[in-house]
Amino acid sequence: MKPEKNNEAVALRLRAEQRLSGRAQAAGAPAAAVDAQRLLQELQIHQVELEMQNEELREAKAQTEAAAARYADLYNFAPAGYFTLGRDGAIAQANLEGARLLDCERGGLTGKRFGAFLAAAGLPEFNAFLERVFAAAPAQTCEVETAGRGDAARTLRLEAALCAEGGTCRVVAADITRQKACERDLEKLNAGLLAKNREFEDFLFITSHDLRSPLVNVVGFLGYLSRHCAEARALQAAPAADGGGRLKELLGSIMPEELDCISASAARMDSLISGLLRMARLGTLELKPEPVDMESLVDGILKTMAFRLNEAGAEVKTGKLPPCTADKDRLTLVFSNLLDNALKYRDPLRKLVITISGEIAESGAVSYTVEDNGRGLNAEEAREKIWKPFYRCKPRGAVPGEGVGLTISKRIMEKHGGVIKALPAPGGGTVFTVELPFKGGK
Amino acid sequence: MAEENNEMPITILIAEDDDGHARLIQEHLKDAGVHNPIHRLRDGEETLAFLEKSGKDKDHKYLLLLDIKMPGIDGIQVLKKLKADERLKTLPVIMVTTTDDPRDIEACYRAGCSNYLVKPVGFTAFAEMITRLGLFILIIKVPKV
Numbered sequence: 260m261k262p263e264k265n266n267e268a269v270a271l272r273l274r275a276e277q278r279l280s281g282r283a284q285a286a287g288a289p290a291a292a293v294d295a296q297r298l299l300q301e302l303q304i305h306q307v308e309l310e311m312q313n314e315e316l317r318e319a320k321a322q323t324e325a326a327a328a329r330y331a332d333l334y335n336f337a338p339a340g341y342f343t344l345g346r347d348g349a350i351a352q353a354n355l356e357g358a359r360l361l362d363c364e365r366g367g368l369t370g371k372r373f374g375a376f377l378a379a380a381g382l383p384e385f386n387a388f389l390e391r392v393f394a395a396a397p398a399q400t401c402e403v404e405t406a407g408r409g410d411a412a413r414t415l416r417l418e419a420a421l422c423a424e425g426g427t428c429r430v431v432a433a434d435i436t437r438q439k440a441c442e443r444d445l446e447k448l449n450a451g452l453l454a455k456n457r458e459f460e461d462f463l464f465i466t467s468h469d470l471r472s473p474l475v476n477v478v479g480f481l482g483y484l485s486r487h488c489a490e491a492r493a494l495q496a497a498p499a500a501d502g503g504g505r506l507k508e509l510l511g512s513i514m515p516e517e518l519d520c521i522s523a524s525a526a527r528m529d530s531l532i533s534g535l536l537r538m539a540r541l542g543t544l545e546l547k548p549e550p551v552d553m554e555s556l557v558d559g560i561l562k563t564m565a566f567r568l569n570e571a572g573a574e575v576k577t578g579k580l581p582p583c584t585a586d587k588d589r590l591t592l593v594f595s596n597l598l599d600n601a602l603k604y605r606d607p608l609r610k611l612v613i614t615i616s617g618e619i620a621e622s623g624a625v626s627y628t629v630e631d632n633g634r635g636l637n638a639e640e641a642r643e644k645i646w647k648p649f650y651r652c653k654p655r656g657a658v659p660g661e662g663v664g665l666t667i668s669k670r671i672m673e674k675h676g677g678v679i680k681a682l683p684a685p686g687g688g689t690v691f692t693v694e695l696p697f698k699g700g701k
Numbered sequence: 702m703a704e705e706n707n708e709m710p711i712t713i714l715i716a717e718d719d720d721g722h723a724r725l726i727q728e729h730l731k732d733a734g735v736h737n738p739i740h741r742l743r744d745g746e747e748t749l750a751f752l753e754k755s756g757k758d759k760d761h762k763y764l765l766l767l768d769i770k771m772p773g774i775d776g777i778q779v780l781k782k783l784k785a786d787e788r789l790k791t792l793p794v795i796m797v798t799t800t801d802d803p804r805d806i807e808a809c810y811r812a813g814c815s816n817y818l819v820k821p822v823g824f825t826a827f828a829e830m831i832t833r834l835g836l837f838i839l840i841i842k843v844p845k846v
Contacts, residue, residue, distance in 0.1 A: 464802045468770065472799045475820050475827070476721035482824025483728065520721045644775075651772040 275307040340415070340432035343422070348372045348389055351427055360415060360432055362407055373430075378404040378412065385417075392419045392428045402435070414439045462648060469649045470531055473524035480517045480524075487514050531649065534661035538648065541670050546586040548675075553580035553627065556587065557615055560595050564602070571602055571611055578616035583625040583695045589671045593679070594629070596664040597691050601631035603660070604652060606687065623697030632688040642681045711762045711838065712738045716748040716779065717797075718771045722820065726766065726797065729831035735838055745774030749782060757788045764838060767814070769798040769805055777808050784813045793841060795834065815841075 279300070334341060340357030342350055350368045358365040361376040374382050381403045388401035398418070405413045419430040487509050494506040554577070561568070561575060568575060583590075598613065605611040609632060617627040636642045636652075644650050646669045649662040665679075672679040677695040684690045713730070717723040723741050730739070742748040748767070756763060765783075769776035776796060783789045795816040796809045806817055818834060821827050 464800075468800050468802070471822060472719060472722070472770070474822050475799060476719070476725065478822050478824055479725040479827055480721065482827075520724070524721055 271308055271311060272304070275304045275311060278307050278311075279303050340430075340434075342373065342430040342432065343427050344373055344389070344419075344430055345427055346389075346393055348374050348386070357432060360413060360434055361405060362411065376405055378406050380404070388417065388419070389428075392421055395421050395425075412436075465648055466531075466535060470528060473527040473531070476524035477521050477528075480520045484514060484517045484521070487517065530661050534649065534663040537661075538663055538667060538670070541667060541674070544589070544674070546589065546674055548584050548586055551583050551585050551587050551590060553582055553617060556591055557594060560591060560598060564595075564598060567602060571605060573602065573605070573611040573613060576612065576614045578614070580615070580617040580627065581619045581625055585675055585677075585695055586671075589674075593668040593671050593693060594627075596668045597629045597693075600664065601629065601633060601689075605631070605633045606635075624694055625697075626692055626694040628690055628692050630684050630688065630690040632684065632686065635683055635687045636681060636689050642683075645681060709760060709762060710737045711764050711841070712740055713838065714740050714742060714748070714751070714763055714765045716742045716745070716765060716771070716776065717768045718744050719768070722768070725827065726831065729828050730835060732828060733832040733835035735835040737838065744771045745776065745779045748779050749774065752783065752789055752792070756792060763792055764841065765792060765794045766797045766834075767794050769796060769800050769809070777805065777812060780809060780812045780814055795837070797834070 282303075335354050337354055337356060340360040341352075341354040342357050343352040345351055349370055349372055353361075353365060353368045355365060358368055361368065363371075363376065374385055377385055385401060385403050388399055392399045398420070400419075401417045403415050403417060405411075405415060407413060413434055413436045415432045416435045417430050417432050419428050421428050491506055491509045491514070494501045494509070498506075557577060557580060561577075601611065601613050612632050614630045615627065616630075617625065619625050634652075636645065645652070645665050648666045650665075651662045669679050672693060672695075675695055677693065679694075680692045682690045682692070713735070715723050715726055717726065727739055727741075730737075740751075742751055748765070752763075752765075755761060767776045767779060771779075774782075776798065780794055780796070783792060783794065790813070793815045794813075795818060796814050797818045797820060798805075799820050800806075801819045809817055816837065818830055821830055
């Protein structure tokens with residue numbers, strides 16, 4: 260026996276003797292044979308000792324039960340999911356949060372395989388994780404998707420450790436669905452920012468080169484103009500040297516032509532800069548979304564363009580157009596640009612037919628299409644380039660404009676959180692699709 | 702000069718949508734002493750159509766000065782189409798363009814252009830660039846197609 264155990268026994272003996280002497284006095288034991296008396300006393304002391312031990316055991320048992328109940332509460336109501344899994348992944352035990360995470364009554368979990376509650380695609384990964392855990396690899400973690408449909412599916416982060424007996428493992432499951440959604444949003448935002456950045460770089464390159472192009476003309480023809488001015492001045496000072504009427508040629512055609520080139524290039528720069536300003540203004544534009552009656556919006560545009568449409572002999576077919584929520588003025592600009600392009604790039608060999616239609620998708624998103632039977636954009640490359648600033652499908656002067664209409668339309672749609680796309684139309688021509696996301700309401 | 706060896710002189714093709722630029726290149730070429738015949742093409746489509754018809758003519762030798770930024774089919778697309786054509790791929794192509802976007806320059810060299818020149822804004826710099834181009838034209842050997 261250890262010394263303290265020994266001491267405990269001695270103390271118990273002393274306490275038992277005290278209690279017994281109290282009892283004996285109270286009972287007033289009669290005097291009898293000394294041996295029998297001593298034996299009896301010994302036995303009585305043992306009896307009391309046993310009673311006291313019994314009392315202590317009862318107390319200890321009550322304490323243990325209280326502690327067990329506390330731990331059971333902690334286990335059952337913990338904010339994390341706890342599971343005990345067998346080697347085959349069968350659930351031996353689970354807490355309430357664990358059952359909630361798997362969208363199942365706790366009673367229905369026992370004996371079922373954990374994998375049965377997961378999305379099938381993630382099963383191999385989960386099985387490999389379980390194998391690692393039972394191979395006693397320390398601190399194993401794994402992310403799994405539960406089998407719930409749509410929004411009910413959760414992403415769980417599992418952390419497991421092998422139990423001491425080696426036949427089961429304990430798994431802690433945390434719901435990281437929201438965290439994952441945030442991560443995905445962040446990734447999407449990041450990708451969007453990167454794309455915007457590239458677009459911005461492109462924009463800078465394009466605009467600086469487009470602006471440089473007329474400048475090359477201005478400086479180039481100024482160079483020739485000053486050279487020809489000097490030549491004219493010299494000829495004027497010594498008319499005798501001008502045998503072949505060079506002065507007349509310089510003043511009558513060469514120099515005026517150079518001046519024409521310079522002023523045409525200056526006008527081109529002016530037009531490029533006004534296009535740039537129109538795009539720049541969009542950057543600071545605050546959209547004013549409101550419910551838009553699309554049919555009256557398109558009607559309005561067609562009335563404004565009626566003269567030009569008639570002149571071109573165009574036919575416009577309008578289907579049923581669902582309403583949407585958007586900035587009315589900007590949306591008018593987008594559809595004016597599309598109709599304007601259909602007119603500008605029509606096929607001269609056939610009658611222009613423009614079809615405008617719309618539909619509401621199941622998601623509530625609204626999409627409209629403007630289809631023409633014009634010259635079309637057959638090459639995929641061309642369909643990408645049309646969105647770039649100052650891109651022209653035809654030589655400058657062949658059609659009026661700055662080449663920013665579609666660039667601006669695309670920016671407007673992006674600001675709405677929508678999209679604008681161009682696809683080849685069956686039978687030639689182009690289909691422009693304008694999509695607006697669902698904005699609640701009706 | 703090109704006429705020395707009794708052969709047809711190289712015809713310089715200028716594929717350029719900007720009238721001013723086309724004229725400046727022609728004037729500067731004249732100033733640099735290049736007197737080869739010059740033929741102006743207004744855009745990518747016209748350039749491809751011309752070369753399809755005349756570029757395979759055995760008696761003619763051509764050198765193409767090609768601008769990148771043209772409406773419709775741009776210079777890079779023209780260059781790629783030429784290099785993909787068995788009989789036109791030996792035609793020397795010099796990009797003469799305002800674009801100094803490194804991505805464009807790389808795309809042109811990768812597509813197989815012979816040279817890449819950026820049109821400078823300055824009058825003298827432009828003249829110098831064309832003079833260099835003139836020297837290049839004088840020494841270049843154009844293989845028979």
